[in-house]
Amino acid sequence: MLNRIIGLPLMVLALTACVTINIYFPAAAAEEAARTIVRDVLKSEPQEQTPPAKPDDKQSYTPQGHPLAIAFGVMMEALVAPAQAAQADININTAAISAIRASMQKRQSRLAPFYRSGVVGFDNRGSVTIRDLNAAALGERNQVKKLVADENADRAKLYSEIARANGHPEWEAEVRGTFAKVWVQEALPGYWLQDASGGWRQR
């Protein structure tokens, strides 16, 4: 009896949560798409070693609570997650997105030294920000400004284009939010990252 009392609300909660995600924004698929693009861009820089992606909250979640509820949760996750991916795929294979990705890849090798020296960092809004212009030589500062302006123009186009290409221009903010998280997770060693409260740390 106790099992039912605990299990039923959880069952309802799990179903409701999954359905909500599918209707409004395919978060998992978007994150996967974002990770594909971000890794593709960042690998344009010759790198020593790409760190493994930081496990997301879901993966690091340690179940606690009643065994029946845990079993149900695990089962729902196993069933629902593939369904999400199948139902709500995110299309990133358009000519425009390819053009933007190519443009960002081309720029990455020039931006990378400034990411590493802390002149430019990944901010918490999915853009890049000049965080310490004094760390750049005087003659490089306008170059930094141009790279940052161009990169942010491309990123903004990328987010709006992904939303548009998937038939939901109103998803732009969610796409940006997803990318903001993934850029930070995938950043290479030495890069500077902004946390939610605006503070900076170096990977």
Added chain:
Amino acid sequence: MAAAGLSIFSAAGVAAFQFGFSVDDIEGEGWRADGIAISLNETAVDHYAVAITVANLVLPDSHGTLEGLRLECPDVSRDGSGWLCEHGRVQIQASPIQAQEATWQGNYSDDGRLQITIPRLAVAQGTVALELNANDGVWSAQLRPHRTKIARLAALSGQLVLPTDWGIEGRASGLVKLGGGPAGLESVDADLVFDQLAYASPDGTQAAEKVVIKTELRGRVRKALWRFDATLAWPSGAAYAEPLFIDASDGPVTLSLSGSWSPQQARLQLDGGSLELSGTAAVSATGLFQGPGLAPKDLTIAMHSDDAGRLYGRLLQPFLIGTPADDMQVAGHVGLVLHFDAQGMDQAGLEIKDLALEDRQGRFVLDHTDGSIGWDRSEEVPVSRLAIAGASIYRIPTGAFDIRVRFAADRVDLVGPVVVPVLGGSIALDRFALSGALMAGARPKWQASASLRDVSLEELTRTLEWPPFNGSLSAQLRELNYVEGLFSVGGGLEFSAFGGRIEVSGLSIQDPLGTVPVLKADAIMRGLELEALTQTFAFGRIEGRLDADMRGIQLVGWQPDRFDLHLYTPQNDDSRHRISQRAVENLTELGSGVPAGLSATVLSVFDEFRYDRIDLRILLQGSVADLDGLARPDGGYYLVKGSGLPRIDVIGRNRSVAWKDLVERLQQIQVEGAQIK
């Protein structure tokens, strides 16, 4: 002045005269001294030892306090017509310019002339030599600073407030001569060198490294009007003042100014000003500034550059970052004259000679251009003329053309049509009106109307590396508009090609020079001759006429993203309908992904077949294209419905295909060695 606790003693013995004098404190306007003691001892005939001590001397105008001041001379002697001290000493235990222990010489003549020299004062972590002369109210001073720290000097001046968190470094050395009379300062002559100049604002927007500045200043006052003459040379070092970066190693910078300054009227008259950025630009200016903020009342600035590339790179490009004009290669000669009145800029003139621009992203090129442009805030000005040797937009080249326009206020209006030769024909711009481009804060927009005449489609398609079209393009473009990044064509674009008529309507391009331009349009094609069309596409010969409706075309980044295309044989088309074996093969492959394999059948003996209708519909939505044709009761759809004998139907069965696969199939189609690109 107030004095309290005055004590005097004197002893006039046989051997020597002694005199002592002390005052507890004295106050004047803005200053105060306390603990004052003066002693005078006769050491020999006409030789005296003098000592003056002041415990605290509060300087006027909040210049701080001198503590423990001791001014002494062990031997003040009578020298002919005056008094002389050759080995004086001054000690100050604490002062705003640090503790001092220095020697001094002085003499005072009976006719009132006074001279004091202090060879070495420790000031601002450097030294200053000081010489003072005074005679009957007329005075002069010479200061020779040597490696004095600028930041400390500024703090001492009490006038110059420098940011405290910029880490300002740098030293000043040289000579400053001041002269004056009873009314105050009358002349200033300064020759100063500032070296090791460096600073960095916390946000990095202002910074300098290893800068050396040499200045010369001459100033004379007469009837409260200062006349000045100043030069400044910047031979080495680099500075960044967002967004400008100037490195003197690219060419030294020199500035000279002459004019007059009336402090009472807050009036600055600039008789001559010049700024020379070696190898980049020369700027000269004259003008009048007046008012509390010295706002320009009447200012003329002229600039000339014989290297527009360096001018763009050093001075213009930094202001254009983030715009389509921030990555150009520029060459030529440019001259500019600007005039400002109390309301701001009211006139501008630009002379251009051999100016060439090339966008490094390959979007636009402007070949050698000559001309002059005049602008006036309110009045109409003479017609501006530009002669352009050639240009290109997205690799489409033009021939030479002239532009005559009138710039006034925030408008640019065409004076006469601009005829641009392009691709064997021409584009004639009949009307062009730009507004909002020349005023800060306004949103630029333009409207135009143009006509295209005999533009070669063959040359156009070859330039754009598209499948070659035959024919020519003529069109009236009535309502060309550009507002907030959206270029649109009201009215339609009509042209003839392949023996038929093509009409394009609703054409618009969002962000035409951006990373991802978005083009939208609708098109209809009527009565195209398939024979000419299929030869063009090396597709295999088809005869007959073809109509097409292409709705909702959307190109993103110049690549197809969406469209709804319907190609079909017109109703009541009485032309000869024939399709070659190769065309059947290719159409079959296009519709099903596999070739028809006719060559392996008995039908291979026929070169061509008759057909009744062609019907193909492609609905592209992103990466997926839906295919359809004439309904067929037995499943699939007719792409080509045959007629007569031998009858052959091309039947499509794929309803949906990835767009890239469809494009690959088109690219694979080969006829007699030709390949579609």
